[in-house]
Amino acid sequence: MTSRVFEKFGARQDSTSVRFRCLELAVSGAVARLSWSRRRFVAMCAMIVLTLALLIFLTFGSLIFSDSHELPYVADAATQAPATRRLASSAQNETLGFGAIAYLSMPYRSDRQDAMQLLASVYGLNFTFIPGVDGAAIADKAKPLHSYWLRAPELGCWRAHVNAWRYLLESDFETLLVLEDDVDFDVHIHDIFETLSRQMQHNRIRITSPTEHEKKTAPYGLDWDVLFVGQCSDHSNDDRLDLAHIYEDPNVPSRPDTFFHFIGQMESLGIRDGNFGNMRVIAPSWNPVCTMGYAITRGGAERLILDISYRGITAPVDIDIIRNLQHGIIRGYTITPPLFSAWRVDGAKDSDNQALENDQSKLGTGNLNGYSTSLKMSARKDMVKILDLHNWDDFQRVLPPKPNPTMTAAEEAEELEEQRKAKIEKKEIQEAWTKRKLEMGLIMEKWGG
Structure with a gap:
């Protein structure tokens, strides 16, 4: 019996040992699996950290090593020297800080002269009228060399601009702003030019340092011959896209309101x-x-008269000026988006230099339906609102209403309904012309001015 007891006890002991062994193996396997999971977890964390580090490196690397240009911001008005702000404030005067503002207009375009004088009066400017020239009336002996193939309007345009340059040289001014008679500009024109003056005084792409005379009397400096502030289109020198001075201006038009040529130029810079x-x-x-709009210095007027009159002319005046710029004969700066834009009314009224000028059956749609591009707030449109007066409506608001003894209640109601319909019709016309403006923006390039 004792032997049986020992046999049973030994069997149970062997069974218990087996169970403990199985448990030990199970625990060891669990520990092994747990250890492998920890290693995998650590490896995964390391991989995530390395991935994030790589993404950060690539992001900053693209910013550092890409060929995009850093915006060279300059000090704003609050941090600039008092002398700079004081000189820039001359842009608030009636000539925007230039010696004078002259505009060219054919003598028979009294409609445009009316508009220019109205703009000057409303926005506190002073414009000097320089008569345009009929190219066909220029004597053969007075024509510049190589001008035989120019059309009469192109020859007259050349002569009018040369007359403007002579006007500067005959005066005691150092600069002259020259405009054509169909320009539009922003309602904040004075502030826009004051901002431009501050930037020109601290122009990062200027070659020479300002003289003491410039610091005291020249709001836009004098290191240029021509300053373009009203071009139809433009592109920069592809070999020197690094030369750009970019600055903030709250009166810049939005991208949809900016002519696509200027968008391309700005992106390239x-x-x-x-x-x-x-x-x-x-x-x-x-x-x-x-x-359309440019300023010129005395030195610029001298160089242009020398090269585009004294020596002769090879193309229409704006193309010859471009030739001078690209050959380095004159020095100029261009402001983009421009500060002046062409006011378009469609038809023959749009130009005195195009083939439509003799087709008087297409006189266009008139100033109230006119439009311009690349401006945030059109002065011509705002001018109509400024001068808009509703005298009898003002009386009606101030004084108690007085019944009309000659009209019945039904007739008064009918008149009110007609007035309501007229307002709706006026709104629809305005919306239609807004759409027309956007469509015409795509073909603005062919309207040279």
Whole structure:
């Protein structure tokens, strides 16, 4: 019996040993699996950290090593020297800080002269009228060399601009702003030019340092011959896209309101989507088409009269100016988006230099339906609102209403309904012309001015 007891006890002991052994193996396996999971977890964490580090490196690397241009912001008005602000404030005067403002207009375009004088009066400016010239009336002996193939309007345009340059040389001014008679500009024109003056005084792409005379009397400096502020289109020198002075201006038009040629130029100089509507750029002039609006110094007038009159002429005046710029004969700056834009009414009224000028059956749609591009707030449109007066409506608001003894209640109700319909019709016309403006923006390039 004792032996049986020992046999049973031994069997149970062997069974217990087996169970403990199985438990030990199970625990060891669990520990092994747990250890492997920890290693995998650590490896995964390390991989995530390395991935994030790589992404950060690539992001900053693309910013550092990409060929995009850093926006060269300059000090704002609050941090600039009092002398700078004081000189820039001359842009608030009636000539925007230039010696004078002259505009060219054919003598028979009294309609445009009326408009220019009205703009000057409403916005506190002083314009000097310089008569345009009929190219066909220029004597053969007075024509510049190589001008035989120019059309009469192109020859007259050349002569009018040369007359403007002579006007500067005959005066005691150092600068002259020259405009054509169909320009539009922003309602904040004085503030826009004051901002430009501050930037020109601290122009990062200027070659020479300002003289003491410039620091005291020249709001835009005098290191240039021509300053383009109203071009139809432009592009910069592809070999020197590094030369750009970009600055903030609250009166810049939005991207949809900016002519696509200027968008392309600004992008080439480093302005990206987020900065459109906030930035303007000053760049060396290279291909500014049109002479809609530009300033000129005495030195610039001398050089241009020498090369585009004394020596002869090879192309229409704006193309010859471009030739001078690209050959380095004159020095210029271009402001983009421009500060002046063409006011368009469609038809023959739009130009005195195009084939439509003799087709008087297409006189256009009139100033009230006119439009311009690349401006945030059109002065011509705002001028109509400023001068808009509703005298009898004012009386009606101030004084108690007085019944009309000659009209019945039904007739008064009918008149009110007609007035309501007229307002709706006026709104529809305005919306239609807004759409027309956007459509015409795509073909603005062919309207040279």
